[in-house]
Amino acid sequence: MDLIRTGLIPAPRAVLLDEDGRRFPFGPEPALDAGPGTGSVARWMRQELGAATGWTLPAAGAGAGAGAGAGTGAGAGAVAELRLRLDPDAAADRGPESYRIDIGEDGAELTGATTAGLFWAAQTLRQLLGPDAYRKAPLPGRTWSLPYAAVADGPRFGWRGMMLDVARHFTPKDGVLRYIDLLAAHKLNVLHLHLTDDQGWRIEIRRYPRLTDVGGWRARSRRGHRASPLWDETPHGGFYTQDDIREIVAYAAERHVRVVPEIDLPGHSQAAIAAYPELGNTDVVDTAALGVWDDWGICENVLAPTDAVLRFYEGVFEELLELFPAEVSPFVHVGGDECPKTQWKASPAAQQRIRELGVDGEDGLQSWFIRHFDGWLAERGRRLIGWDEILEGGLAPGAAVSSWRGRAGGIAAAEAGHDVVMCPEQQVYLDHRQADGPDEPMPIGYVRSLEDVYRFEPVPPKLSPEAAAHVLGAQANMWTEVTQDRSRVDYQVFPRLAAFAEVVWSCRPAPEERDFAGFEARMAAHYPRLDALGVDYRPPGGPLPRQRRPGVLGRPIEGAPPNV
Template sequence: MTRRTLLKLFILFLLASCSEKPIPQQSNIIPAPLEQVMAKGHFILDGSVNLVSENKLSLVSNYFESYLKNTYKLMFSNTKEDKSIYFQINNSIENEEGYTLTVTPLKILIESKTEKGAFYAVQSLLQLMPAKTKEKSITIPCTKIKDEPRFTYRGMHLDVGRHMYPVDFIKKYIDLMAMLKMNTFHWHLTEDQGWRIEIKKYPKLQEVAAYRKETLLGHYSDQPHQFDGKPYGGYYTQEEIKDIIAYAQQRQVTIIPEIEMPGHSQAAIAAYPELGCTNKKVAVATKWGVFEEVYCPKESTFKFLEDVIDEVVALFPGKYIHIGGDEAPKTRWKNCNHCQQLIQKENLKDEHGLQSYFIQRMEKYINSKGKQIIGWDEILEGGLAPNATVMSWRGVNGAVQAAKEGHDVILTPTSHCYFDYYQSDGENEPLAIGGFLPLEKVYSFNPIPEELNDSESKHVLGAQGNVWTEYMPNEKKVEYMAFPRAVALSEVVWSSPKNMDYADFTRRLESFQKRLDLLNVNYANHLYEISGTTKSIEGKMYYELNTTSKDSPIYYSTDSLPPARLYNGPIPITASMIIKAVVKGKNNEDLSQVFEQRINAHKAFGKNVLLSKEPHKTYSAGGKEALINGVSGSDKRYGDKEWLGFSGEDVVIMIDLGEFKTINSVATRFHNGNGQWIYAPKKINLYFDMGNGKEISFDNFFKPNDSLLVNFKVNLTNIRARRLRITVPNYGEIPAGKQGAGHKAWTFIDEIIIE
C-alpha cells in the first residue's frame, strides 16, 4: 500500500470521525442515584438493538419498549444483533427496589431482584436519554449505576374532595410520580365538600353526597364570604377506579384510599342524616374548613362504615386504608346522650377517648379484612389504635411519639410537605391557602426527626407531599402547586443525604423541566427567582441579593430605574430606598421577573431586639431580626421570613435603640387569618424607659376585626427613650364554631416601625 493510499485512508478516517453524530447527554438523573460512575464511550440506541428479558421482568421490558415506541418512534430488532439491552434477575441485590444499570458501547444491562427495581432502572435509563429528539438513534453515555431508595414509603397525596379531576389527569399524576420513583399515591376521596367514590350499597352517596350547591369564591379569610352559585360535583365509578389502579400497578405505584372518619363527614351525613348525632338534615359543605357534623358512634353508623370499607377493600389491593381521624370537633358528641352513655359504658375518659374507641373499633374491622390503617396524627389523642401507622402533619411531634411507642410513621409536616402553601414571595403568585414553602425548604427536609434514636428511626417509613385542593379548581393549578416541589421531595425520600446538594439539584432540575415541558406540565419555575436579606456587617446595614442559579448574573438599581448595575456584593443601606433587581441571561435577556423590595430605614432599623419567647421553629426563618430589618411581610401570606409566628404564647419584645431618641409613633401589624387559627391580640402594652427613673406605659385595646391584616399604630408626644418594651398577649382560646375551636390561637407579628 502506497503512502498516498495510506494518506487517503487516514483522511477518510478523520472525515468519518468528524461526521455528525448524536452528542452524549450529561447525566442529570433525579432523584440522585446512590452510586454512579461515568465511563468513556456511548451506546447507540436504534433499530438494530435487540431486547432480551427474563419472564419475571417482561412487564417492565414491555413498558420500556412501549415508551420508546411512543416517545421516540423507535422499534427493537427481532433478530439477534451485536447490541442488546438485557433485563435480568439478580437475587444478590438485597433491596426489593434496588437495581444496577450498566451501559457499555455494545450492551445495556439492567439487574434487579424484583419488577420494582427493574422499573426504577428504566426511569434512570430514560433520563440518560434526551427528552426529545428527531434523530433515528439515541446516544446514551456509558455509565455504571448502583442504586436503591433511602425510604420504603415515597408518596404524593391528592385531595379530590374539594375539587375533582378527570381520570386522564389522575393517570398523568401517577405517571409523574413514577418518573420520580415515588411508589405511593394517597387518594383523598371523601370530604365535607364531596364524596368521590362510588359505593353501590348506598346510592345517595352518589346522588347527594357527591354534589354541593355552590363553591366559595376567593379566600376563606375574605369577609364576607362570597359564592359562585354553581352546582359542583361528581364521583369516580368503581370501574374507573379499577382502571386507575391497574394503570398505577404497571408503574409500581400503590394507591391508598382515604375514607374520612369520624370527622370531615358532612357530605355523607347530608346523604344519610341518621349517621350524625342530631338526625337533622344538613347540606354538603360549600366552603372549606372544619365542621361540627361528625359520625355518631352508633351501631348503625359502624354498620354503614363497615359496608363502605367492604367495597373499598374489594377495589384497592394495597396494604393500607387511610381513615383520616383528623379535625373531628367534639361538640356534637358532648351534647349527644348516646355518646355520653357510650363514654360511661366503655369507661372512657372523655370525648377524646371516644374518638380513640371509634378509631380502634374501625381498625379491628379493617384488620379483619387483611388491611392496616393509617391515620393523621390526631389518632394519637386518647390512645393510639394497636396496629395503626401515623401520618404526622402537625409538625414532627406526632411522629416522634408514635415511633417511640413502636408504631410506624410517615412524615408529612406542614413546614416541608404541604404543597398547597405559597412557594414564592412574588405578589403575582396564584391564590393559595397561606404559608410559605419554597423549593429549597422542601429539599432541606430530613424525614428522620432528631429526637429519635437509631432503633426508633427504623419506624420512619418515609415522607409524603400533600396537595389539598381548596384553591385548585383545575388540573393546571394542581400541577403548578405540586411541581417542581414534588421533584425535590422525590430526592429527599430516595437519595442518600451524602449525595444531595441543592446547587447540583437545581442544575439537574433545569434539564428535568424540559421533560415536564414535553409532558405539558404547568410547573412553577422559580429557578431564577431573586430573594433578599437585610444583614448587619460590622455595625452597618446591608441588603444581600441571592438567586438559585449561581451562574447567572444579577443586575440591580436603588433609584427606581430599571436594574442596570451588576451586583457584586451586599448593597449598603443608609436611608430608606427601593431596590430592584433582575437575573440576566447570556444575551442580556431577563431570566427572572423584576424583584422589588422597599427598605424602611426607621429608627429601630437594625437595632438590638430581644424576645421573651422564641417564635415557633416553623415560622422563624427571619429570626428575631425580622421585626426590625426594614422589610414588611407579605400582605397575602403569613409564612414568609418577615412574619414571626408564636403558637399560643404571650410574647414580650424589647428593643434597644442604642441611644435616646424622640419617638413619635410605634406601628406594627398582625395577621388575622382565622381560618388558619391565627388571631390578632386583644390588646398591646407599650412601655418606655426614659432614663433617670422615668417610665411610661400604655395599654392599647383592639376592637374585633375580621380583616386579614390588623394594623396597630400609636402616635406619641413628649416621648424620648432609648429602650422600649412591647407586650403582646396571645388572643387565647379559639371560640366555639371557629376552625381550631378549643385550641390556643397563633399570633403572627410583622415589622415594628418606630418613627
C-alpha cells in the same frame, strides 16, 4: 461532576461516566432481550419509550446479548441493544428496589433486585435518553444514544408518597392516571387518594348509592380561601366508579405505585351526612337540612357515635377492600383528623355513649371509632393508618400514623413502637405558597421554596435508632381547596415534588450539608423533561402572568416570618 452531567433526579447512589464522553448510538430498530420475570417492565418500555422513539423493541433473536455494535437490525437473530435482567440475590445487600445500569459498546443492560428495582432502572434509562423520551410521538429526524455509564442505585425509604386531595376539587380518572405516571417518573411509589370529605364523596359504594348521587356534588364553591368574598356558582362534583378504581389500582401496580385510599371519619363527613342524614348527630342538628359543604375549613358536622354508623362504614370498607387488593394496597387510611367535639358535647346520645363505653370523654369517643376500625381492618389482613389526631384518646394498637401537625405526633408514635409516615404541614404541604411575593396565586400558609423542601429531613434527629426504624418514609400532601384544575395543581406540586423525591430516595446527609446548588444544576436538565410531559410547573423565576390569580385571597399565616 458526573452526577450533574447526567441530570438525574433523584440522584442515584453512584454514577460513573466514561472519561472520554463516549456514547452508545442506537440503531433504527433496537432489539430488547427481556430475561425471565421482566415482562411487565418490557411491556412498559415498549409502550412508553416506543411512543417517544418510534421503536417497537422487538424481542432479540437467539444468542442475543453476546455483544455487538450499534445499528444491528431487528428480527430473527438480532442482537439486543437493551437487556433486562433480575438478580434476586442483590436484594439482601442493596435492598429490594435496588438496580444497576451498565452502558457500553454493546448497549445497555438493566438489572433489578426485583421487578420494582428494574422498573426504576427503566425510569433512569429514560432520563438518560433525554427529554424527548417523554413525548407521546417521535420527533422527525431524532436519533438516540446513551452515555457510556455505570449506575448503582436504590432508595432510602420504602414509603415515598404523595397525597392528592380529590374530594375538595375532583380530579377526573385520566388526571389520576397522569399523576401516577408523574410519581413513577420521579421514583415515588405511594399515591394516597383523599377520597371523601365535607365537600364531596368521590368513590362509588353500590350499597349506598346516595353517597355519590347526593354526596358527590355541591351547589357552589368558595373561590379562594375562607377570607375570600368570591364564589364560583357552578355546581362541582364527580366520582370514580368501581371500575375506574380497579383501573387506577391496576395501572398504578404496573408502575410499582401503591394506592392508599382514604375514607375520612369521624370528622370531615358532611358529604356523607348530607347523603344519609341518620349518620349525623340528629338529636342536636337537623341533619336532613344539610347539603354537601360549599366552604373550606373545619366543619362541625361529624358522625354520630352509634353502632349503626359503625355498621354503615363497615359496609363502605367491605366494598373498598374488594377494590384495593391487599397485595397492592395493604394500608387503608381512615383520616381521624380535625374532628370537632362540639356536637358530641351537646348530644345527650353521645354523652350516654361515653358512659356506656367507659371512655375518657369526647377524645375517647374518637379513639373508639379508630380502634374499632383498626381491629376490623386487621381481621381482614389490612393495616389502618390515620392522621396524627388518632393519638388523642389513645392510639389503636396496630395503627400507623401520618404525622402532619409537625413532627411531634410522629416522634411520639415511633417511640411507642408504631410505624410513621412523616408529612409535616410546615415542610411538605405543597398547597402552601412557594414565595412571599404578591404574585403567588391564592397563597396559602407557610412559604416553602424549592430549597426548603430539598432540606426536609424525614427522620427527626432526636429519635433513637429503634424508634427511627419505625419511620416508613414520607409523603408530600397536596390539598385542593384553592387548586380547582390540573394547571393549578401542577403549579403547586412542581418542581417541589422533584426535590421531595430526592429527599426520600437518596438524601442522607444532614439537611444543611445537602448540595442544593448541584440539585439546581440538575434541575436545569429536568425542566425540559417536565415540559415534554406537559407539566405546568412554577418557573424558577416566579409565576407566568397566566399562572397568577390577582385579587383572589388565600390564607397567609398572620404574623409569620416569610420562612416559618
